[in-house]
Amino acid sequence: MTGIKEKPDTEKQDLTDHIAQSQIWKSIFRHGFTDTQRNRVLQMTAGFLLHTRPVRVWTHGIRLRYTWGAGGLTFLMYVVACITGIVLMFYYRPVPEYAYADMKYLKFDIPFGMFLRNMHRWSAHAMVILVLVHMLRVFLTGSYKKPREFNWVIGVCLLTLTLLLSFTGYLLPWDQLAMWAVTVGTNMARATPFVGHEGPFAEFLPFISPSFDARSFLLGGTLVGPGTLLRFYVLHCVVLPVVTTFLVFVHFYRIRKDGGISGPMKALEEES
Amino acid sequence: MPDTPCTANEASANKPPCSPCCEKPAHLWGRRDVLVGLGWFTVLTGLLASGAGFVRFMFPKVLFEPSNTFKAGYPWEYSVGAVDSRWIRDQRCWIIREPTGIYALSATCTHLGCTPVWLSTEDKFKCPCHGSGFHRDGVNYEGPAPRALERFKIYLADDGQIVVDKGKKFIFEKGGWNNPEGFLVV
Amino acid sequence: MTASGTVSGTALGKAALPDKVHAWPGLLRIEGLVTLVAMIVLCVWSITIDAPLEEPANPSITPNPAKAPWYFLGLQELLVYFDPWIAGVLIPGFCILGLMAIPYLDVNPQGNGYYTLKRRAFALSTFLFGFFGLWIIPIIIGVFFRGPGWNLFWPWEEWDIHKVVSQNNVNLSYLLGIKGYWAEAIFGLVFLGAWFVLPPLMLWQKKAATNPTIKKMGIARYVITAFLFQSMMLVPLKIFARLVLHVKYFLVLPWFNV
Numbered sequence A: 001m002t003g004i005k006e007k008p009d010t011e012k013q014d015l016t017d018h019i020a021q022s023q024i025w026k027s028i029f030r031h032g033f034t035d036t037q038r039n040r041v042l043q044m045t046a047g048f049l050l051h052t053r054p055v056r057v058w059t060h061g062i063r064l065r066y067t068w069g070a071g072g073l074t075f076l077m078y079v080v081a082c083i084t085g086i087v088l089m090f091y092y093r094p095v096p097e098y099a100y101a102d103m104k105y106l107k108f109d110i111p112f113g114m115f116l117r118n119m120h121r122w123s124a125h126a127m128v129i130l131v132l133v134h135m136l137r138v139f140l141t142g143s144y145k146k147p148r149e150f151n152w153v154i155g156v157c158l159l160t161l162t163l164l165l166s167f168t169g170y171l172l173p174w175d176q177l178a179m180w181a182v183t184v185g186t187n188m189a190r191a192t193p194f195v196g197h198e199g200p201f202a203e204f205l206p207f208i209s210p211s212f213d214a215r216s217f218l219l220g221g222t223l224v225g226p227g228t229l230l231r232f233y234v235l236h237c238v239v240l241p242v243v244t245t246f247l248v249f250v251h252f253y254r255i256r257k258d259g260g261i262s263g264p265m266k267a268l269e270e271e272s
Numbered sequence B: 001m002p003d004t005p006c007t008a009n010e011a012s013a014n015k016p017p018c019s020p021c022c023e024k025p026a027h028l029w030g031r032r033d034v035l036v037g038l039g040w041f042t043v044l045t046g047l048l049a050s051g052a053g054f055v056r057f058m059f060p061k062v063l064f065e066p067s068n069t070f071k072a073g074y075p076w077e078y079s080v081g082a083v084d085s086r087w088i089r090d091q092r093c094w095i096i097r098e099p100t101g102i103y104a105l106s107a108t109c110t111h112l113g114c115t116p117v118w119l120s121t122e123d124k125f126k127c128p129c130h131g132s133g134f135h136r137d138g139v140n141y142e143g144p145a146p147r148a149l150e151r152f153k154i155y156l157a158d159d160g161q162i163v164v165d166k167g168k169k170f171i172f173e174k175g176g177w178n179n180p181e182g183f184l185v186v
Numbered sequence C: 001m002t003a004s005g006t007v008s009g010t011a012l013g014k015a016a017l018p019d020k021v022h023a024w025p026g027l028l029r030i031e032g033l034v035t036l037v038a039m040i041v042l043c044v045w046s047i048t049i050d051a052p053l054e055e056p057a058n059p060s061i062t063p064n065p066a067k068a069p070w071y072f073l074g075l076q077e078l079l080v081y082f083d084p085w086i087a088g089v090l091i092p093g094f095c096i097l098g099l100m101a102i103p104y105l106d107v108n109p110q111g112n113g114y115y116t117l118k119r120r121a122f123a124l125s126t127f128l129f130g131f132f133g134l135w136i137i138p139i140i141i142g143v144f145f146r147g148p149g150w151n152l153f154w155p156w157e158e159w160d161i162h163k164v165v166s167q168n169n170v171n172l173s174y175l176l177g178i179k180g181y182w183a184e185a186i187f188g189l190v191f192l193g194a195w196f197v198l199p200p201l202m203l204w205q206k207k208a209a210t211n212p213t214i215k216k217m218g219i220a221r222y223v224i225t226a227f228l229f230q231s232m233m234l235v236p237l238k239i240f241a242r243l244v245l246h247v248k249y250f251l252v253l254p255w256f257n258v
Ligand code: HEM
Pocket: A067, A068, A069, A070, A071, A072, A073, A074, A075, A078, A131, A134, A135, A138, A141, A143, A144, A148, A151, A152, A153, A154, A155, A156, A158, A159, A162, A248, A251, A255, A260, A261, A262, A263, C099
């Protein structure tokens, strides 16, 4: 990497230059790519995708030693899970008769079916690991402190959503693992105070019954059955991703509005 | 400006006429406050009502779930003293024949709903999920299960077969096991 | 990135205010590289290891052991020690709310934006204890050390379905010789009340006047922090009481038990 050239090289007029000078290219990218101060700014601001990012960032904030890249990797895993998930939806039917069969179909009869399923599953697991690592790093650097308190709160919501996404997805293959994890998980809702029919104080609410409580709200019935599969499918593929995506963007927006990645210098400044 | 919310005092001659935006309202519940309050009230009740409607929407009036009653064959098919697991796969229940009669025990762990297994060598039901143990009569004695396994209503049909009604459960802790419907005397 | 790529902040000298770099290429190049490496790892992982798929769902047969996905095994571990609504609803709820409250309870301005152990010893040790001791380690126990019947096994030990572990747990009040329904209930309430009130109160009386951090917190923050802290520490206390003294419940009430 060389320093910034203030004047672009003009001698060579090879093929790349030819393309970069063409009308089509210039209509899309309205700036050059030689490494000048001006182009570094234009690259960030002139296009739609990158204009959502800051033009300049703290030097300490881009060090992997500081952030471990964990938040960014969490987001990457989320994007991978979203894309592979949408692809899997082309084959998956959320009905007990078909769900398990579709898993086998993906595995044996669909080119790259198993690979995509693996990628979806492992990116989800990686996302859970990375979101925990990210939270650990944010705590260790004290980055939740003023003025980033609220972004930490949003982060906790994202952590919860990450776990819920994983949990709802776990039922979809409709195998033994799925069935029993969800049976145990949703039976805890049955034991919730007031709103679960076996929980404390439910006896004071006469309308709470096995078919009308927090558990049957999740299950769509009194058993883990077809209604449950459909409900979890809708939550997993629509409701939770929409909420998560929204909060991820709020999270990113707040990072910028809170002054970029936290750093030592500003802190020292405040303390002195 | 007919309805400026100024008191007569404030709107003295040498002040410019009060505008609604920058003067204190005359009293706590001026017309504007009432209307704004009404607006918020409408919005909030609307949201609340649709929330309640949504909750109701999630509870169907009819559930298509497997029938609760099943015929379990004739009493003599069950040997005395044995815990019979033949209905576990289809009906999730054990039929236990004692010298005096027969009862049907729910195979749903009272902890979090896993299916325990009958370990005849140790003479107990053991739940694989978190390790609850139950005696053969269904009473819990180890692990996290808070209460005994439930018993189902059991009776003889006209053709002499045993009928188990899983819709009616008898809970030991509530004295349900004293109910004669939960124990078929043969 | 050479120095010429940075735009220097101020002229305050060596320990000056932080510098900024252009996001392009400074940040975006790192992001691109990290993405590339991560995607390669993910692809290799997905090619070499298949996602599990077991027998079709069967409501009548529970696999033994029946394990939740690994990230919930910490909670499943707690189910051994607590009633379901506490392990499954109350404790996770407290975790979420407690985590959310952290920035508003921690009044220490130091250690914002850099790694330090000394300047925030209490915050860090509490968090790390909760994170590793009550979250990661129970997950590891659940993944590697739990076998059929949810009994403890060494990872190299063969799983014996018929392993018998006697568990005869009794309530704390019974251990102390307190008998009778209401006597036990009152004992439980007093015990838990003392757990939540006494240590924070004693610390407050000893330190409130002198300790600058406690002074800065004020009474409201102090009470909330103490409550959350004591709630968190109740979890290892109960686990300890169960494993060592075979205590089933601390508190037995007609409506619920702790
Ligand atoms: C879906 C989950 C999440 C995603 C995609 C995400 C993404 C990110 C990214 C990309 C950053 C930039 C810095 C970095 O990479 O470390 C960041 C910063 C931050 N995150 Fe997250 N995050 C998530 C969850 C969380 C959680 C669980 C917490 C805490 C409970 C949290 C709190 C924060 C805070 C306070 C910052 C600012 C850090 C600083 O300025 O140093 N986030 N997040």
